[in-house]
Amino acid sequence: MVPYMELDFSKLNGLITTVVQDQTTGRVLMVGFMNEEAFRKTVETGSVTFFSRSRNKLWLKGETSGHRLVVKEISTDCDRDALLIKVEALGPGVCHEGYQSCFFRRLENGQWQESEPRAYDPAAVYGSNS
């Protein structure tokens, strides 16, 4: 059977790398993984849905926080083994640690440094025990 949309899910055991980019600012917000079902849901619903490797199930981004990623444009690469999704990101940040982008640590003089302040309080969104 030809995989959904002729993507190559074979290189990462059924998963495909997905880069999420803010359509307006161009900022790369996060990287996640999709299996075929997650990609199909993303296309059908217009909300980015990943496959969570740690929880081993589909993961509608924003399900808990409300910080959903609204699909604006989907591209794939030459090998068809990666996706680039431009989104409108609802809410102040996509990172569960409270930052606008998951890429909030920059390499400076051989050390990772936080390069921006938090955009929201994760305890208020996810609960203090999460």
Place this chain on the structure above:
Amino acid sequence: MVPYMELDFSKLNGLITTVVQDQTTGRVLMVGFMNEEAFRKTVETGSVTFFSRSRNKLWLKGETSGHRLVVKEISTDCDRDALLIKVEALGPGVCHEGYQSCFFRRLENGQWQESEPRAYDPAAVYGSNS
């Protein structure tokens, strides 16, 4: 032993996902993978070096084409299992198929459509048999 720069190479069998973004335009150019050695080389040399899964060895991007990726900024994400590298991309395009970005196919009405013309002739750069 703590992995180099405290990155988490464990989730993809020793590899870490790496997103390459044009520093000037913000365009996402490609996605590749690095092992510890590739990342160390990238930091030390200032030229993006991947680990090629298909050739099972280090891959200095641009070694054949001259289209090297000059490192301008490196970030990692909350889980420390992905990298975002902003670069100056030498040459007309990073994609071995002749496009500026590997993400040259966009989803339009349920089909992948080439969304831009080629930026160079890959046969002239890589040879017609490659």
